Amino acid sequence: MPVEFSGADGGDTHDPPAAPAVLATPVTPAPSTTSAKAPAPGTSRRVSGPRGYAWSRARLVPASASGRPAGTAAGPRVILAATPPAGGPPGGQDHAAAGERPLRVVTTRHPGRWVAALGVAVLLAMAVSALVTNPAWEWEVVGEFLFAPSVLRSVVFTLELTALGIVFGFLLGTVLALMRLSGNPLLNSVAWGYIALFRSVPLILQLLFWYNLALLYPRLSFGVPFGPAFFDVGTMDLIGPVTAAALGLALHQAAYAAEIVRAGLLSVDHGQREAAAALGIPRSRQLFRIVLPQAMRSIVPTAGNEIIGLVKGTSVVYIMALPELFYQVQVIYNRNGRVIALLLVATIWYLVMTSVMSIAQHYVERYYGKGRA
Amino acid sequence: MSAAMVELRSVHKSFGSLEVLRGVDLRVAPGEVTVILGPSGSGKSTLLRTVNHLEKVDSGSVSVDGELVGYRRSGDRLYELPEREILRQRTKIGFVFQSFNLFPHLTVHQNVTEAPRSAQRRPRAEVDALATRLLERVGLSDKAHSYPRKLSGGQQQRVAIARALALEPKVILFDEPTSALDPELVGEVLDVVKGLAGSGTTMIVVTHEVGFAREVADTVVFMDEGRIVERGTPAEVLDAPRHERTRLFLSKVL
Numbered sequence: 366m367p368v369e370f371s372g373a374d375g376g377d378t379h380d381p382p383a384a385p386a387v388l389a390t391p392v393t394p395a396p397s398t399t400s401a402k403a404p405a406p407g408t409s410r411r412v413s414g415p416r417g418y419a420w421s422r423a424r425l426v427p428a429s430a431s432g433r434p435a436g437t438a439a440g441p442r443v444i445l446a447a448t449p450p451a452g453g454p455p456g457g458q459d460h461a462a463a464g465e466r467p468l469r470v471v472t473t474r475h476p477g478r479w480v481a482a483l484g485v486a487v488l489l490a491m492a493v494s495a496l497v498t499n500p501a502w503e504w505e506v507v508g509e510f511l512f513a514p515s516v517l518r519s520v521v522f523t524l525e526l527t528a529l530g531i532v533f534g535f536l537l538g539t540v541l542a543l544m545r546l547s548g549n550p551l552l553n554s555v556a557w558g559y560i561a562l563f564r565s566v567p568l569i570l571q572l573l574f575w576y577n578l579a580l581l582y583p584r585l586s587f588g589v590p591f592g593p594a595f596f597d598v599g600t601m602d603l604i605g606p607v608t609a610a611a612l613g614l615a616l617h618q619a620a621y622a623a624e625i626v627r628a629g630l631l632s633v634d635h636g637q638r639e640a641a642a643a644l645g646i647p648r649s650r651q652l653f654r655i656v657l658p659q660a661m662r663s664i665v666p667t668a669g670n671e672i673i674g675l676v677k678g679t680s681v682v683y684i685m686a687l688p689e690l691f692y693q694v695q696v697i698y699n700r701n702g703r704v705i706a707l708l709l710v711a712t713i714w715y716l717v718m719t720s721v722m723s724i725a726q727h728y729v730e731r732y733y734g735k736g737r738a
Numbered sequence: 739m740s741a742a743m744v745e746l747r748s749v750h751k752s753f754g755s756l757e758v759l760r761g762v763d764l765r766v767a768p769g770e771v772t773v774i775l776g777p778s779g780s781g782k783s784t785l786l787r788t789v790n791h792l793e794k795v796d797s798g799s800v801s802v803d804g805e806l807v808g809y810r811r812s813g814d815r816l817y818e819l820p821e822r823e824i825l826r827q828r829t830k831i832g833f834v835f836q837s838f839n840l841f842p843h844l845t846v847h848q849n850v851t852e853a854p855r856s857a858q859r860r861p862r863a864e865v866d867a868l869a870t871r872l873l874e875r876v877g878l879s880d881k882a883h884s885y886p887r888k889l890s891g892g893q894q895q896r897v898a899i900a901r902a903l904a905l906e907p908k909v910i911l912f913d914e915p916t917s918a919l920d921p922e923l924v925g926e927v928l929d930v931v932k933g934l935a936g937s938g939t940t941m942i943v944v945t946h947e948v949g950f951a952r953e954v955a956d957t958v959v960f961m962d963e964g965r966i967v968e969r970g971t972p973a974e975v976l977d978a979p980r981h982e983r984t985r986l987f988l989s990k991v992l
Binding site: 634636637639640641642643644645646647648650654655658659733735736737 | 902
C-alpha cells in the first residue's frame with residue numbers, strides 16, 4: 366500500500382504550508398492527527414486551487430475508500446501531511462486560508478554577478494574607446510577599401526572556394542563515411558588510411574603539392590586502368606591554380622567531413638534502420654529518407670564549425686597567389702602601406718561571412734530538428 | 739490441415755557460442771492468432787525476428803504463405819536472396835517493435851505512408867486514403883499531422899501498428915508490443931491488437947500479457963531455452979499445462 370499518499374484525505378494536505386509541519390508531526394500521536402483530519406473533508410477538499418494539487422486527491426481515493434480516518438497510517442503519512450503540530454480543528458482552517466493566499470516566491474540575489482557585470486561593462490567601454498579614439502586604426506581608410514571592387518571580388522572568390530571545398534569535401538566525406546561503415550575490410554581500411562593521411566598533413570603542404578602536381582605528373586591520361594588511354598592532357602591545363610586550391614581544400618575537408626558524417630550516422634538509433642528494413646523500404650531510401658535526415662541533427666552543428674573554419678582556412682590559399690580576401694588585402698597594403706586598416710577590412714569581411722553562416726546554421730538546425738522540439 | 743501461413747522447420751540460431759534457437763518447428767494457419775510466451779532469454783523474440791529475416795537462421799527454414807523467407811532453395815541447399823528480394827518479401831510481413839521505432843522526423847501520416855509509397859510504389863492518393871482509414875481504425879485520426887514525439891507511448895504503438903498494416907501484410911508479427919508502455923497505456927494497444935485478431939489477420943504475438951493470450955489467442959506456444967516446450971489452446975496451456983516448466987512460469991506471472 367502506498368502509505369506515503371494514504372494519510373491525507375483531501376488534496377489540501379499538499380499545500381505549501383506543509384513545510385514547518387513536516388518536522389513536527391512525527392511527534393504527533395496518531396489520534397490527534399486523525400482529529401486534525403476530521404474537519405478537512407468538509408472545509409477544504411478543493412483548496413489546492415491554483416497549483417493544481419487535485420492530482421493528489423485521485424491517489425488518495427484508496428485510503429478514503431477504506432473508510433478509515435487514515436489514523437492507521439499515521440507514522441509515514443505525516444511526511445507529506447500538512448497537519449500542524451498542535452493538531453485540532455484549526456488545522457482545517459489553516460489549509461483553507463493558505464489556499465486563498467498563495468505564498469510569494471522571492472528569488473535569490475546575486476551581488477557577485479552585478480559586480481562582475483559592472484567590471485566587464487567598464488572593460489568593454491575601454492575597448493570601444495580604444496578602437497574609436499586611436500587614429501592609428503585609420504577608420505577612414507577602412508571605409509574607403511571596405512567596398513572597393515577588388516576587395517568585393519576577393520570576398521566572392523573566398524566564398525566560391527569555401528563552397529567548392531565544402532560541397533566536394535562533404536560529398537567525398539559521405540562516401541568515405543559509408544566506406545568506413547562498410548563490412549568490406551578493403552573499403553574500410555582505405556577510408557581509414559585516407560582520413561589518417563589527410564588529417565595528418567597540414568593544409569598548406571597539401572595545397573603546395575597540388576599546385577606543383579605538374580612537376581610530379583606532367584601529363585594525365587584517362588582510359589582503362591593499366592590499359593590503353595583514351596586521351597591525355599597536360600596537368601597544367603587541367604589543374605590550374607584555382608582547381609588546385611579547390612581540390613586541396615575539398616580533399617582536406619573530406620577527411621574531417623567523413624568523421625563528422627560517420628558520427629552522425631552512428632548517432633541514429635539502430636532501431637530506425639531496422640524498422641525501415643522491416644517495412645521493406647529500399648536500401649538507398651533507408652539511407653536518404655530515414656537515417657541521414659536524423660543524422661543531420663548531429664552533423665549540422667559540427668559541419669557549421671567546419672564551414673566557418675574553411676571560410677578562414679581559404680586564407681591559406683594566399684601562398685598560391687590566388688586573389689582571395691587575405692591575399693587581396695596584402696596586395697593593397699603592399700602598395701599603399703596602410704597595413705592595419707586593410708587587415709581590419711579583411712577582419713570585418715571574415716566576421717560578416719561567418720556571422721551570416723552562423724545565422725543560416727541556426728535555421729538549418731531548426732529544420733532538421735523538426736519533430737524533436 | 740490447410741496450408742500454413744507461417745511455417746518454421748527445425749530452425750537453429752546461435753549468437754556466437756550461445757545457442758538461442760535449438761530446433762523450432764511452428765505452423766500458423768491463415769487467420770490464426772498465435773501467442774508465444776516464455777521467460778526472458780527463451781528465444782521468443784529471436785524466433786519472431788527470423789520470420790521476417792531480421793535475424794538470419796543458421797539452419798532450418800522459414801516460409802510465409804508458401805514462400806521461403808530470405809532464401810532460395812536449390813536441391814538441399816538454401817541460397818540467401820539478394821537484399822532487394824528480401825525487402826520485397828518483408829512487405830508481406832508486418833512487424834511491430836517493442837520500442838515502436840517510429841520515424842521521429844516524419845509526421846504520423848508520413849510514417850504510415852512511407853513504406854506503401856516507397857516499397858510498394860502505390861499511388862499517392864490511394865495511400866493517403868489508406869493512411870486516413872488506418873489512423874481512424876487505431877483511433878488517431880486527429881494526430882495525423884503530429885510528430886511521434888508529441889504522442890504518448892500507447893499512441894505511438896498504435897501508429898506503429900497502423901504503419902505495419904499499411905502494407906496490407908499477410909501476417910503481422912508483434913514483438914512484445916506493450917512491454918515498453920506504462921501499465922495504464924497497455925490496454926489501448928491490446929484493444930487494437932484484439933480488434934485485428936477479430937478481423938481474421940494472421941498474427942504471431944510475443945508478449946508477457948497472459949490475460950491477453952487467454953482472451954485472444956487461438957494457439958498458445960510456451961518456449962524455454964530455445965525450444966517450444968508446449969503448444970495448444972489457451973485452455974490447454976494456461977489452465978492445464980502438461981510440463982513442469984510451463985507450470986512454474988505461469989505460477990510466477992499470474
